[in-house]
Amino acid sequence: xxxxxxxxxxxxxxxxxxxxxxxxxxxxxxxxxxxxxxxxxxxxxxxxxxxxxxxxxxxxxxxxxxxxxxxxxxxxxxxxxxxxxxxxxxxxxxxxxxxxxxxxxxxxxxxxxxxxxxxxxxxxxxxxxxxxxxxxxxxxxxxxxxxxxxxxxxxxxxxxxxxxxxxxxxxxxxxxxxxxxxxxxxxxxxxxxxxxxxxxxxxxxxxxxxxxxxxxxxxxxxxxxxxxxxxxxxxxxxxxxxxxxxxxxxxxxxxxxxxxxxxxxxxxxxxxxxxxxxxxxxxxxxxxxxxxxxxxxxxxxxxxxxxxxxxxxxxxxxxxxxxxxxxxxxxxxxxxxxxxxxxxxxxxxxxxxxxxxxxxxxxxxxxxxxxxxxxxxxxxxxxxxxxxxxxxxxxxxxxxxxxxxxxxxxxxxxxxxxxxxxxxxxxxxxxxxxxxxxxxxxxxxxxxxxxxxxxxxxxxxxxxxxxxxxxxxxxxxxxxxxxxxxxxxxxxxxxxxxxxxxxxxxxxxxxxxxxxxxxxxxxxxxxxxxxxxxxxxxxxxxxxxxxxxxxxxxxxxxxxxxxxxxxxxxxxxxxxxxxxxxxxxxxxxxxxxxxxxxxxxxxxxxxxxxxxxxxxxxxxxxxxxxxxxxxxxxxx
DNA sequence: GTAGGGTTAG
Numbered sequence: 001x002x003x004x005x006x007x008x009x010x011x012x013x014x015x016x017x018x019x020x021x022x023x024x025x026x027x028x029x030x031x032x033x034x035x036x037x038x039x040x041x042x043x044x045x046x047x048x049x050x051x052x053x054x055x056x057x058x059x060x061x062x063x064x065x066x067x068x069x070x071x072x073x074x075x076x077x078x079x080x081x082x083x084x085x086x087x088x089x090x091x092x093x094x095x096x097x098x099x100x101x102x103x104x105x106x107x108x109x110x111x112x113x114x115x116x117x118x119x120x121x122x123x124x125x126x127x128x129x130x131x132x133x134x135x136x137x138x139x140x141x142x143x144x145x146x147x148x149x150x151x152x153x154x155x156x157x158x159x160x161x162x163x164x165x166x167x168x169x170x171x172x173x174x175x176x177x178x179x180x181x182x183x184x185x186x187x188x189x190x191x192x193x194x195x196x197x198x199x200x201x202x203x204x205x206x207x208x209x210x211x212x213x214x215x216x217x218x219x220x221x222x223x224x225x226x227x228x229x230x231x232x233x234x235x236x237x238x239x240x241x242x243x244x245x246x247x248x249x250x251x252x253x254x255x256x257x258x259x260x261x262x263x264x265x266x267x268x269x270x271x272x273x274x275x276x277x278x279x280x281x282x283x284x285x286x287x288x289x290x291x292x293x294x295x296x297x298x299x300x301x302x303x304x305x306x307x308x309x310x311x312x313x314x315x316x317x318x319x320x321x322x323x324x325x326x327x328x329x330x331x332x333x334x335x336x337x338x339x340x341x342x343x344x345x346x347x348x349x350x351x352x353x354x355x356x357x358x359x360x361x362x363x364x365x366x367x368x369x370x371x372x373x374x375x376x377x378x379x380x381x382x383x384x385x386x387x388x389x390x391x392x393x394x395x396x397x398x399x400x401x402x403x404x405x406x407x408x409x410x411x412x413x414x415x416x417x418x419x420x421x422x423x424x425x426x427x428x429x430x431x432x433x434x435x436x437x438x439x440x441x442x443x444x445x446x447x448x449x450x451x452x453x454x455x456x457x458x459x460x461x462x463x464x465x466x467x468x469x470x471x472x473x474x475x476x477x478x479x480x481x482x483x484x485x486x487x488x489x490x491x492x493x494x495x496x497x498x499x500x501x502x503x504x505x506x507x508x509x510x511x512x513x514x515x516x517x518x519x520x521x522x523x524x525x526x527x528x529x530x531x532x533x534x535x536x537x538x539x540x541x542x543x544x545x546x547x548x549x550x551x552x553x554x555x556x557x558x559x560x561x562x563x564x565x566x567x568x569x570x571x572x573x574x575x576x577x578x579x580x581x582x583x584x585x586x587x588x589x590x591x592x593x594x595x596x597x598x599x600x601x602x603x604x605x606x607x608x609x610x611x612x613x614x615x616x617x618x619x620x621x622x623x624x625x626x627x628x629x630x631x632x633x634x635x636x
Numbered sequence: 637g638t639a640g641g642g643t644t645a646g
């Protein structure tokens with residue numbers, strides 16, 4: 001609101017050209033919002049009028065407070081023009097503020113031209129410009145400006161480095177990240193908390209978790225953010241149990257977790273699938289915080305669903321005061337992997353009634369839900385609804401899901417037609433899925449087409465050769481099997497050896513298939529034989545289709561029995577005290593037919609069964625829906 | 637004038 005004094009002032013300046021008038025008006029309005037210093041405003045009002053009328057220099061302090069209070073890009077531009085006229089573009093404080101405002105309003109071009117024209121720059125100018133490019137994900141300009149900064153010989157400040165490091169993290173440029181780390185060291189800033197946190201995060205997101213941990217361990221001061229980054233890093237790198245250990249250490253050090261930290265730990269729990277931990281975390285949230293925000297609530301839904309309780313997940317969902325599209329999608333996918341596709345569809349319908357617009361992931365979750373329950377027609381309907389009503393173009397993942405669904409249902413022709421007609425680049429996942437269906441239905445010809453495409457995309461992936469070879473083997477085409485082996489040798493593709501590690505006596509013990517190098521090898525094989533006899537009595541029949549070579553059934557079975565996971569489990573059973581979990585880690589994805597069937601027979605010796613189930617729950621891999629059924633049946 | 641958080645899934 002304008003005071004009478006202001007109105008008089010406006011009348012007094014009507015002779016000034018319109019743009020200036022506009023600027024003065026907006027500046028006054030901003031000042032009058034009460035956010036700027038009123039006293040300063042009063043003092044400068046008359047001065048301002050005189051100065052503008054004379055077009056002489058204004059007090060830069062006036063512009064600084066006016067700039068801070070700008071609400072629109074246009075106001076900033078107009079003040080910029082005024083500064084230019086007033087000849088104030090030499091004042092570093094003022095220009096830096098102007099630069100900062102341009103960056104804040106995402107006007108990177110304006111910021112950049114201003115930066116280029118600056119007669120002098122200080123640390124703040126550089127850090128604002130570099131930070132601006134970083135925030136706008138303009139990594140090329142960010143790095144280029146950072147290089148210029150280094151070359152300028154100016155001492156680096158602690159605000160610039162984290163911005164550059166975060167860009168390295170986002171584009172996963174480990175080489176550049178390491179270089180920036182080196183530079184930080186050179187400037188003596190490598191132990192600054194903000195620099196360190198950014199580096200830990202960068203190393204973790206670039207997949208070099210050991211480097212992240214080393215830096216974390218030597219950091220002089222660890223604040224809540226630092227701990228949160230490290231906890232999240234462990235979970236993201238397949239070591240969620242370490243996340244929980246760190247979380248306890250953090251609390252022992254006297255720090256109270258905030259909501260962001262809780263989301264991270266909830267996420268770790270979801271990855272671990274450990275229900276008892278989930279409940280403890282939930283209790284902590286209930287006692288510590290008055291409300292659960294949307295992100296934390298969504299993470300909790302996911303956690304409970306992945307820990308096996310779809311009911312509690314739904315309860316959290318129902319109790320949330322606000323839900324967005326991600327919350328709804330999470331609930332849909334939760335029902336999906338619990339095999340309750342109808343419930344997933346029901347949630348989708350309620351969501352639509354609530355006028356929440358679904359996104360790509362919502363549809364993907366729906367399609368996966370249909371896929372897990374084999375609802376082909378429903379999936380086809382959803383797929384068409386997504387395109388026709390919501391105008392969402394399917395990406396390769398949607399197609400992969402459809403191809404998988406149709407393929408598993410035996411509608412291979414339809415799946416193949418879909419692949420042929422799609423307008424999206426076909427990737428390995430899509431063809432692999434189709435190839436897997438060809439294997440189920442022994443479709444050698446289609447399998448050849450799929451394998452051909454796969455080998456074009458990635459001739460170095462051994463699993464494609466092996467899959468095709470298995471299909472030939474099942475069809476008794478041993479000549480073709482031999483050809484593939486020659487082909488693999490010719491281009492030097494080797495099957496990645498499968499390893500399994502088991503943690504016992506504080507050491508990791510590694511096993512490969514048919515491994516006899518372990519010092520307790522004899523005892524391990526003895527245990528395994530005993531276990532297999534017990535399993536066979538209870539109906540375990542290994543699927544020998546997956547063995548590649550043309551060998552007798554007896555030898556095939558021998559191979560299966562000595563698979564690395566089984567050796568690791570057998571060793572775990574003889575070396576880990578009863579009641580403790582057996583944790584196994586693998587370098588390759590588990591083979592459902594070989595190992596899951598082995599472990600899911602639910603009439604096992606009651607002493608053995610809980611151990612095996614615990615192992616599956618603590619393993620880094622997520623249990624398949626099938627295994628979860630076995631777990632439920634065993635009332636574990 | 638700085639950071640860390642949620643949904644796909646083989």
